[in-house]
Amino acid sequence: MAASSIETRFDRLILLHATLPRLAMAILCGAGLAVSGAILQQVLRNPLVAPDTLAVSAGARLTLGLVTLLAPGLFGFGRDLVAIVGAVAAVALVLVISRSRKYSPVSMILAGLVVSLYCGALSIILVLLKDRYLIGLFIWGSGSLSQQSWEPAIQLAMRLVVCGGVLLLLVRPLSVLDAGEDAARNVGVPVERIRLLAIGVAVLMAAFITSTVGVIGFIGLAAPALATFCGVQRFAARCLWSAIMGALLLLVTDLAVQLLSGDGAFIPTGAVTAVIGSPLLLLLLSRLQSRQPQPPTNETLTSSRVGQSRRTALLLTLLGAATLAGLAALVMIGRGPDGSWSILNGEMFADVLPWRLPRMLATAGAGGLLAIGGYILQRVTQNPLASPEIMGVSAGAIMGAAIALSFAGSSMDIGLGLATTIGSFAALLFVLSISLRRSAAPERILLAGVALTALVDAVVGLIIANGGPSSVLLLAWLAGSASDISLPVALATVGAAVVLLAVGLLGSRWLAVLPLGASVATGVGVRVPVAQSALFALVALTAAIATPVIGPLTFVGLMAPHLVRLFGIRSAPAGLVLSALIGAALMIIADTLARTIAFPLQLPTGILASLLACPVLLLLIAMGNKR
Amino acid sequence: MALDWALAETMIAIGRRPAGVVAAADYAKFVIEPALPPDTADLGLQQELNFELIAALRPRLILISPFLQRLKPTLDRIAPSLNLSVYEVSETPLANRIAITRELASHVDASQAAETYIRRLDALRADSTARLAKLQRRPVLLVSFIDNRHARVYGGSSLYAETLAWLGLESAWSKPVGNFGFETVGLEQLATLADVELVAVEPVPPDITYALSSSPLWKELPFVKAKREGRIAPAFMFGGLPSAERFSKLLVSHLEERWI
Amino acid sequence: MTTATEASTLQLTSGSVFIGEARLLDDVSISLVPCTVTGLIGPNGAGKSTLARALARQQPLTSGECRLDGKPYASFSSREFSRRIAYLPQAIPTTSGLTVEELVSIGRYPWHGALGKFTDSDRAAVKEALAITNTDIFADRPTDTLSGGERQRCWIAMLLAQQANILLLDEPVSALDIRYQIETMSLVRHVSRIRNVAILIILHDINLAARYCDHVVAMKAGRIAWQGAAPNLIDAHVLEAIYETPMAVVSTLEPNQRFAFAKLPGDLSKRASPEG
Missing domain, CATH: 1.10.3470.10 (ABC transporter involved in vitamin B12 uptake, BtuC)
Structure with a gap:
């Protein structure tokens, strides 16, 4: 009798401090990533950007790996801080690369991919050189929602609320962007500043989430896409619906993962959302308006072309010989x-x-x-x-x-x-x-x-x-x-x-x-x-x-x-x-x-x-x- | 020369010196003992062997693990290579590692030394079980913490779990584990009402203590309340008999302190 | 000069292009004959570009048939087709560093193909095209460094190097100033005469169309609204029917030419008159 009451108490403890915070975490992360994606898509006028495609997670993962292997003492300042620094740096790099192409959808995705791959390459060389058998450290990259207390969830919630507050101030000016950049400037919106601020908020939201639970793939892309697909037009409404969709998506995925995995192999939820989400990206691509690429040519213009072909031949011969x-x-x-x-x-x-x-x-x-x-x-x-x-x-x-x-x-x-x-x-x-x-x-x-x-x-x-x-x-x-x-x-x-x-x-x-x-x-x-x-x-x-x-x-x-x-x-x-x-x-x-x-x-x-x-x-x- | 640390340490244990070992620089950090002779050449990373160097050293025999099986034809161009696996599941604890030690010894003319070494281990086991018998024994939960929310838990054919069984102790983890004898879990999955002893293998991430102490669930667990948790220095998880020897010594002296 | 045949005619019969519900081209018949410049005018969205693209085999027809020299389009391979019909799209792509000569040489593709040798006759054709269009003076310069009018001439040179019997030009002068407009139109007319080719040219300026074309076709809502000899276009009733806006016509005495313009709405026209 006594034993069974202890067991009930124990079960209640698990429910209270592991199961419920996990649910809350799923909702928070899903909603946060979705809103982050919605903001980025609005600001960059680009239906394909999301925290993942901008290399947020790759940057965070690399810095976490670096710190884990080279200076674990830095974690004293907080795992999240480390991750945020990496995330922001990676996104900044992506923006710099795609600036010359006017932040066009394709260029941003490619730049994001190049940066992600490069971060991945650096991570790999770190693992090979430093700590081959501690590869499990990289588990973080796969986004597990497992929780043992309410504290991380509450902390994350507070941070997201602050971001949400800033976002509320930005809703109006961002909505004006629907009419195009010039029109927005015309009605007195300081486009550059608003844009930078909004990107900052979005990246910060994603970085907070990533640093708490790891990489949760594709929610930030899928939820806003679903909202748009359901016919939600206005920016404010899109944010709201994205949040709801994102929360639901992640919650359902996480519950499914828990049910399916049972006692078997460890399956991080984030990896599963990515596996489901990638085909979605493909689907979105097929609906993307295909535009003739209008590349602003930034070619070097040689002034004289006299003897060009002879010089070319000489150059090729020399280089071949070299x-x-x-x-x-x-x-x-x-x-x-x-x-x-x-x-x-x-x-x-x-x-x-x-x-x-x-x-x-x-x-x-x-x-x-x-x-x-x-x-x-x-x-x-x-x-x-x-x-x-x-x-x-x-x-x-x-x-x-x-x-x-x-x-x-x-x-x-x-x-x-x-x-x-x-x-x-x-x-x-x-x-x-x-x-x-x-x-x-x-x-x-x-x-x-x-x-x-x-x-x-x-x-x-x-x-x-x-x-x-x-x-x-x-x-x-x-x-x-x-x-x-x-x-x-x-x-x-x-x-x-x-x-x-x-x-x-x-x-x-x-x-x-x-x-x-x-x-x-x-x-x-x-x-x-x-x-x-x-x-x-x-x-x-x-x-x-x-x-x-x-x-x-x-x-x-x-x-x-x-x-x-x-x-x-x-x-x-x-x-x-x-x-x-x-x-x-x-x-x-x-x-x-x-x-x-x-x-x-x-x-x-x-x-x-x-x-x-x-x-x-x-x-x-x-x-x-x-x- | 040995392209696998488990085989390198086994060689040293039976009194043979490998001419070269992969990643010799890291050997001291992971395997710790038995130490490499100082003049052992470093053959490069296990994933990226320095073939030029291996060829230049002109070895008589190359010891490889199954993970280098792909390179066996390539290595055979330099010298005959021998593939020995410590990852096989054995019928009785450590039996496979003992068999490997014998086979390796037969190739380097050290069978006599191998038998001596194995007898010494048997004596160690008898001594350890005798010491443990005096104590109040509990199932042992072997883990290493990965970050502030996840841990690896050991069971099955992992070196740690086999050594535990070899010492006659019971593992507290009965659920299935992966191919290599461990499983990654969320910390809440370690929650159990049973009267267990948690042993964490170092290194332990610096922020784990805070994460655990701030978890109401963790604080409520019976074995935590009874302060039956502790940590021991690492032994090489993918090692051979010498690593098992080191781990058993570490474990027994740790448990002796805890289970007075 | 080598051409596929001495001259070609193009005949579209009852051509229609439907995309979903939209009827971009609705039962249009048109023919282009050698030594003739045909102007294609009409309000925005009337289907002018769709027609040009359909004639250039770049836009499949929903119904109707295009025939080149009496043979259906499908019987021509890509290169055979391009030797007869050349098409200049409305949006001219950037040329990423190509020199003028390299750009014009691309017009020779239908003749030498992907693997054929660039022969003396190819070189001669490029040279001639550069000379006709007066672009030979900057043959070695990257096309991107030229002004809009010069660049437009280079593209026309590329089409000339193609030595096709039919040229389809989609708004080649709309972005040019008056001097270049006149220059380009004269060039087009000149080419139609010396090369004995049929030219279809889409224009927005009705007076330009009337002065430089031989024949004008006006489109409206996917259909042909009017066609006839170019000078007859300058008629207030005809133009009002096409553009649905009040039009007026004035004549100059010497030389005797008529020009059309859109009337201003009532109050504005009062303000515009000097005595008002």
């Missing part, structure tokens, strides 16, 4: 067992060369491939943020690897290569099926890739949250290790790069015409869907071949075309060759550094390339702004 010479020189340089720098000679030659040459060749080939793909993609879509890495093919490869690793457990090694190949080709087919549709605008294909990448991110998060050595292996694969490549594979990669470059050159007339828009291209007799599909297939192929070699996160395909523009080369064939050369050269440098910089540790080449390339890329884009 790449080869660099390869030959760098392959000789390395560090011996005692850590000293040495040049290969005699005895060492036979020991070391069979390991060093293939990885250099393979990474150079893969870099060239990605650069070819990136150049084609940026030309066809006229978007300087397009690249094969984010076209979804890499995502498919990761998905294949993730599934192989999680299902096959510790004996997964045999299937890994097969699974990644199947994954990338499945993604390739998916992307192609979209591009073959009559009305497919190039940017929609990019965005389909973005949605795929987001989905994959969620799945990978799910696997990593459950920890274990297999998740370490997945991370290593993501990081792009090329150390164990055999010579035949390396030669095949280089061969593929040469062949696909040749194929790309055959399509260079299309590359000259397609940027002028579908209408002009059709006018001069180009069958636009055919040309586009063929080029996209080529791009997807480059990614599918390169990804298994150097991993999905190199950014070389994104960066090489920017350098081509910096050289002032505008003709398509010369640009394509130059891009391939730059891609190969970048990877040769990255690979040499990866081998030597942290000796005796070697770093994965892919991730080192991204560490090098991304800051340069951001710099290039920022410089483009000034012109």
Whole structure:
């Protein structure tokens, strides 16, 4: 009798201090994220932005990881503060990148994705270098709503109420934005200040929530979309309905997760919402008005073009020779067992060369491939943020690897290569099926890739949250290790790069015409869907071949075309060759550094390339702004 | 040379020196003992082996874990490699790790030393169980805290849970665990009325104490009220026999202090 | 000069384009013949651009049929079609760093295709197109650095390099000042004569249409409201029926030309008269 009354008391305790706060937390987070999304969509006039797509969570996750691994003492100041700093920094970066494109929907999504991927790459290298077996620390990234007391919920509620108060003051001026920026300015709304303030409030709300429970994917995108879908027009009403929808969505998802998981594996709610939400992003894309891209060209304008073609030829020859010479020189340089720098000679030659040459060749080939793909993609879509890495093919490869690793457990090694190949080709087919549709605008294909990448991110998060050595292996694969490549594979990669470059050159007339828009291209007799599909297939192929070699996160395909523009080369064939050369050269440098910089540790080449390339890329884009 | 820490520590325990070990710099932080001989070469990250270095050192035998099985054909080009797994589920506690120790010993001509080592462990076990028998024993809940709301709880074939069983103690966690013998849970799932002893393996995040002390639910739990919670220094979770030895010593001396 | 055929005619019979409930083009028949400039006018939303796009095979017809030299459109491959019909869209895309010569060379695509060699005849055609349009003086400059009128001429040069027998121009002069408008219209007329081509040109300025076109077609609500010889357009009744606004016509003595303009509403016209 006594025992059962204790049990009842215990059950009541659980209900009061675990179950109820969890419900409250779900409602708070759902509503808060939804309102945050609604504000961002209003301010940026862009139905695709949300806290997730602006890299809020990626930034927060990276700083939390940094602090956990490097300076856990900082948590004394509060986990939330750390996360907020990261979130705000990431969003600021996204805004800076997309400013030159006038915050257009596609540019913001791409910028958000690039920043997210970069934060992810940094997180990976941290884990690899610092604390491989403490990967469970990254559980936070997957957004678990589990609670043990009311305190976090009450604290979050108070913060959200303050944000809500500021929001109330902003409702009127923000509503005026519906009439367009100029009209708003015309009636006396200080557009820039209001916009900045509103973004600040929205990001802060999302950051508060993210720092409390982790990343809850896609509620901020889905809830406002649902509200709009239900015909809610006015901004104030949209905020209100978004909040209600968001709260309901998260509550239902969380209850379902609790019911389904039972005593089984740990399933973070945030990852589940992301898995459900990514297809929604795809759906939204198909309803998005497809506009002809109107790129404000920020090209470098060379004053004189006399002798341009001769100079181009000279430049290409020089760079080609330099790449080869660099390869030959760098392959000789390395560090011996005692850590000293040495040049290969005699005895060492036979020991070391069979390991060093293939990885250099393979990474150079893969870099060239990605650069070819990136150049084609940026030309066809006229978007300087397009690249094969984010076209979804890499995502498919990761998905294949993730599934192989999680299902096959510790004996997964045999299937890994097969699974990644199947994954990338499945993604390739998916992307192609979209591009073959009559009305497919190039940017929609990019965005389909973005949605795929987001989905994959969620799945990978799910696997990593459950920890274990297999998740370490997945991370290593993501990081792009090329150390164990055999010579035949390396030669095949280089061969593929040469062949696909040749194929790309055959399509260079299309590359000259397609940027002028579908209408002009059709006018001069180009069958636009055919040309586009063929080029996209080529791009997807480059990614599918390169990804298994150097991993999905190199950014070389994104960066090489920017350098081509910096050289002032505008003709398509010369640009394509130059891009391939730059891609190969970048990877040769990255690979040499990866081998030597942290000796005796070697770093994965892919991730080192991204560490090098991304800051340069951001710099290039920022410089483009000034012109 | 050993490309897996569990195999490296086992080698050292049976008196053989590995020429090189992966991530030798971190070994001291996670495995702690037995310590690596100071001249052991660092072969790079487990995820990104320094093949040039491995080749240059010209090893006789390369020890790998199942996670490097993919690289076996590549490594075989340098020297014969041997794949031994500590992740297999064994019929009796630690049986698999004992078997691995014997197999490894047979490849490095140290079978005699291995038997000696295993006998020493048996003696340790007899001594420990005798010491524990004098105490008032309870089921032990083995966890490590991940952040201020989540913990890993150990069971199944994890090194910690197997060592616990090897010592004749009962684990308080009977629910299923993942492939590697642990499961991530929200802290509220640790709530139980049973009379258990909570042992947290370090490191413990700095803000966990505050989070727990501010949870009314946590404060109401019987084992918390009775102050039956404590922490011990880490042992390598994916380790071999030497890590089990270290963990059992740490655990027994911890429990002796608590269960007077 | 090489062309696909000496001259081409284009015939649209009962063409209609419905999108949902909207009838963008409703039972329109029109023909374009060589050596003729046909002006297409009408109020906003009358379906002028839709008609041009339909003729350029860029907008599928809901019903009706387009024939080129008596053969249905479907029987032409993309490049065969583009050798005969060239189309300049209303919104001219940015050219991202292409030089004028490179832009004009793109007009040769229907002749050399994706893989063919850029031959001497291609080079000659580009050179000729640059010369006719007077764009050869800035052939090496990036197109984006030119003024609006110069850029418009470059695009027309690209269409000329295409050596099509039929040109479809969607509002090529609307954004230009008077001098460039006159220049461009003269160029269009000149080209129709020396190349023996049929030209359809969408215009907003009725006086410009009357002066430079041979034939004018006026559209209203997706249908053809009026068509006839260009000078006959300048008639108050005709124009009032097309634009549904009061119109007036004045004549100049030397040379004898008539100009149409919209009447101001009553009170404003009083204020505008000098004695008022």
